[in-house]
Amino acid sequence: MSMNNQGRPTRQAEDTVVEFAAATSTGNRALMLEEALIFEISDRTRTGVDLAEAPKVASRLGGLERKAAIGLPGLSEQETVRHYTRLSRQNYAIDLGLFPLGSCTMKHNPRLNEKMARLPGFADIHPLQPIHTVQGALAVIDELGEWLVKLTGMAGVAMSPKAGAHGELCGILAIRSALEARGDKRSVILVPESAHGTNPATAAFVGYQVEDIPAKPDGRIDVDALIARLGPDVAGVMITNPNTCGLFERDLKVISDAVHEVGGFVYCDGANFNAVVGKVRPGDLGVDAMHINLHKTFSTPHGGGGPGSGPVVFSEALAPFAPLPFVERLDDGKLVLIEEESAEDHHASSFGRMVAFHGQMGMFTRALSYILSHGADGLKQVAEDAVLNANYVLRSLEDILDAPFAAAGPCMHEALFSDAGFAEGFSTLDLAKGLIDEGFHPMTVYFPLVVHGAMLVEPTETESKAALDQFIGAFRSVALRAKQGDPSLHSAPHFAPRRRLDETLAARKPVLVWTEPAIEQAEAAE
Secondary structure, rough: OEOOOOOEEEHHHHHHHHHHHHHOOOOOOEOOOOOOOHHHHHOOOOOOOOOOOOOOOOOOOOOOOOOOOOOOOOOHHHHHHHHOOOOOOOOOOOOOOOEEOOOOOOOOOOOOOOOHHOHHHHHHHOOOHHHHHOHHHHHHHHHHHHHHHHHHHHEEEEOOOHHHHHHHHHHHHHHHHHHHHHOOOOOOOEEEEOOOOOOHHHHHHHEEEEEEOEOOHHHHHOHHHHHOOOOOEEEEEEEEEOOOOOOOOHHHHHHHHHHHOOOOOEEEOOHHHHHHOOOHHHHHHOOOOEEEOHHHHHHOOOOOOOOOOEHHHHHOOOHHHEEEEEEEEEEEEOEEEEEHHHHHHHHOOOOOOOOOOOOOOOHHHHHHHHHHHHHHHHHHHHHHHHHHHHHHHHOOOOOOEEOOHHHHHOOOOOEEOOOOOOOOOOOOOHHHHHHHHHHOOOOEEOOOOOOOEEEOOOOOOOOOHHHHHHHHHHHHHHHHHHHHHHHHHHOOOOOOOOOOOOOHHHHHHOOOOOOOOOOOOOOOHH
C-alpha cells in the first residue's frame, strides 16, 4: 500500500481499500465487526436462560391474557453483552473526540459532576418523599437558582422546565399571563431570521402569530425593520443572543427599550449562554425572560432526546407570573416547595404548573458542581475560551471556505461557513460525509437557514489547541477535495459501519420496525 509522508495511506490506496472492503462478504473491518440485528443473532423460539415452570395460579388479568408468544429474541448473557458492546463501538461520543455541532455546545463533562450526581442523597430520592427528608436536594436547587439569577442579573427563576424549548414555552406563557393580567390582548410575536428554529414554533404553539424580522448583511438583526414593526398588537420579541450565525446582537438594549416602550416583552433564547456567561448579564440588556440550557452551558451530557434542563430567569415585571412549584426558604431556615395549596398567599399570579414535579435533580446537581468548581472567575474564562476557540477555527479556515460573516467582527461560540466555491455538483453534505472518514462527527449542516449550504462549527471551550489543529487539518483536507471536485466524496463515508443513506428515502420511508422476512427492508435501511 502506498503511503504519504505522514505515514497515512494515499487517496489511491484508500480507494483500493474501499474496493476490497466492498468485495468482502462479512463486512468486518479489523476490530470493527459487522453487527447483525438482535433478531438475527438469535430467534424467537428459544431463550437464553433456564426458568422454572411458573406455578398455576388464577389469572387476575380479566381476559387480557396474551394469546401468542411475546416474540422477543432469546439470547444468552454473553450474546447480549457482546451485541450491545459492539453497537456502542459504532457510536461517536465526546469521550472519543471533538463534537463540532454548532449551536449545541457538546463539550467535555467533568467526571466530578457525574460523581456528585450519583451520590445516594441525590440519585436515589423520590419526588413524593416528605419535604423534611430532602432538605439537601432542595438546598441544591435553591443555591443553583441563586447562581442563575446572579449570573443573568434577573429577579426570579423557574427551575422546573425540562429543556430549552420547554423553557421557551415557560417564558412565553409568563408573557401571555402578564398581558392578560393587565387586560391587554396582543396577537403577534416577532422572531428574527437568526433565531433558533424552536422560537417561532413555541410562539405558534402558544397561539401567537409569528412574523419574521430580517437580518442585515452582517448577520445581525435589522433593528430598523424590527422597530418599524412594533405596535399595540406585538406581545414581544424572541431573540437568540448570541445568535445562530455565531454573532452577538450588540443592539439588544436598543431593541429592548423600543419593545418596552410599546408595552411588549423581550424573550431571549439563552441556549448560547455558554459564550457570554460571566461576561454579560442579560438583565442589564432589558431581557424579561430567558431560558438557560443547563445541559449545554453547565456541562451535563445530552443528546438523543435527553436528559435536559431549561430553567427560566425572569425580570421583575414577569417574576410574579412564574410557574409552580418553586423552592422557598422559611424564617427558621427550612426549605419548602410552594405548591398550588400555598401559592395564593404570595404567588397568586402564577400561570400554573408545567410539570408534575420540580425538575431534573441530576441536572441540578451536575450544574451546581460545575459552577462551584469553576467559581465566578472560572465561568468568565469558560466564555473567553469558547470564543477564542471558535475564532481560531474561523480564521484557520476562512482562506479555504466561504465564511459569510467573517468580516462582521469576531464570532462568539461558533464559526459559520458555506459551500460556496465548491466544484459544481458538490455540496455541504459531501463535506460532512467526508469528514466522517477523517474520524470526526460532522458539524451542524444547512442551519442557520439564512446561509445557503451552511456549516456551523462550535468547538467549545474544552478543546485544546492540539485537538483543534487536528480537526482543522481534517476539515481543510475534505474542503480542498470538495473544491477540486473529488468524485469519491459523492459516495463518502467509505469507512463508516454503514454507507451513505438515501436522505430522501430515509426521511419519507423510514424502516422503524423489524419484521420477518426483512431482506428488502434491510437493504433500504442501510
